[in-house]
Structures are given as C-alpha cells and as structure tokens.
Amino acid sequence: MAFVNCENITLSYEGRDVISGLTFHLEKGEYLCIVGENGSGKSTLIKGILGFVKPTEGKIFFEGIAQNEIGYLPQQTERQRDFPASVREIVISGCLNSMGWRPFYSPREKNLAARNMERLGILELSQQPYNELSGGQQQRVLLARALCAAESLLVLDEPVTGLDPLVTRDLYDLIRKLNSEGMTIIMVSHDVAGALKYADRILHLHHEGYFFGTRREYEQSPFCRMLRLGGEER
Ligand code: ADP
DSSP: OOSEEEEEEEEEETTEEEEEEEEEEEOTTOEEEEEESTTSSHHHHHHHHHTSSOOSEEEEEESSOOGGGEEEEOOOOHHHHTOOSBHHHHHHGGGGGGTTTOOSOOHHHHHHHHHHHHHTTOGGGTTSBGGGSOHHHHHHHHHHHHHHHOSSEEEEESTTTTOOHHHHHHHHHHHHHHHHTTOEEEEEOSOHHHHHHHOSEEEEEETTEEEEEEHHHHHTSHHHHHHHHTTOOO
C-alpha cells in the first residue's frame, strides 16, 4: 500500500461522472501537481481526497493518516480575503479539526500555531488583522493554518492564483521547502511551467482520460503539449 491510494475511482455529481476510472498512488514525501483544463475535475478530486465527495466507484485510502489530519489550503474567494480576524486566530483555527468538542485551545495547540507562524515567517504579524495583509502574506497565513492540521500531507488548490510573479516564486519556494522537510504535497495548479519545475509527479486530468507519471514522462507525453498549446499556462 502506498501513502495515498486512489483505486479506480469515479466521482460524480447527481449521476453525472466528472472523473471515472482514475487510479494513482503517491508515496510519502512526494510532490504531486494536478493540472488540466477548467472543468476537468481537479477541485472535485481534491474534495474526494479530503472526503467531502465520496467516490461512487472505487476507493481512496491512506497509509498511516486519517482524513482529518490532511492540511488543506482552499482556493481563496474575495469574501475570505476580507475576513475580520487576527493572523493568530486564523492560524490556530487550523487545529479545530483535532479538538472534537473541547471549546478552548490547549497549550499544545497554541505552541503549534506559534511554531507554524515562525516557520512561515509571519510570527511578527500575529496580532495584525488578516484583511489588512497583502495577498502573499495572506497565503502564508492560510498555509500556516493548513500546517496546524497537517501531519504529513498538504493539499493545495491553486495557491498562487492572483499573486504577482515574485510572490508566486516565494510561495513555491516555501512549498518546496516544506516538501524537502518531508511533507507530501498535492497541489492543483494552472501553472504548467511551475508544475514542471517543482513537482516530481504529474496528474493531468482530461475529459477523455488522464495522465499520471513522473515529470520527465509527462514532458514527453501528448498531454503536456495539449495543455501548452491550449494556452492554459498562465
Ligand atoms: P476544475 O477544478 O478542473 O476546474 P471542477 O472539479 O471544479 O473542475 O468541476 C468539474 C465539473 O464538475 C464541472 O463540469 C463542474 O461544472 C462540475 N461541478 C463542480 N462542482 C459541482 C457541484 N457542486 N455540483 C454539480 N456539479 C459540479
């Protein structure tokens, strides 16, 4: 058994299959980038991995972690950018999944939040209102929040959308650093060039099938040319 296992899964909404017959396995410490045209099912697959959408066929399972120990960085909406809470409050809320019914944060959780803010270089921002930060700082806050939940798997949905190139590179570097420290990464991205630079496995979803393999195999596959020619690169 691998660390992340998707065995012949079908994911559907109201009887309409968005993904069917998808199989892939990921080992601990690997970095997977999921690419594909709009509407190809990338976000749906992420929801499947997180357990929000149940496969109608096949199964998704993990070796050694529970689904609520997956760190998740969702796509940001405009409304979330305006969220009126302090950086610390947002980061520590990443611990909520593991707290059950307990209504207060334990010292362990407070330490975990502080450690993750330090890890991402935002400790000095901890009392600042989240909605006054730049886009790049906000992503760091959400990443620190995801790390509070993440034992060893981090799932990111389009983390660099709307960020300028310099901030994008910073965030990619940060994600790569987490990966080099042992964190397994699953990232949805529109940025094929970035995916090819950082990921060691690529999953390309397409309405007529999919590609899963190493970066080098992907570079030589028709799937790679298809996405580049289709102008999906941003
Ligand atoms: P991507 O992330 O690759 O752009 P999505 O996973 O968001 O693709 O969507 C895949 C398909 O599933 C699209 O046709 C979309 O309209 C449909 N879809 C997504 N979410 C829902 C939903 N909650 N209910 C019904 N259909 C949905």
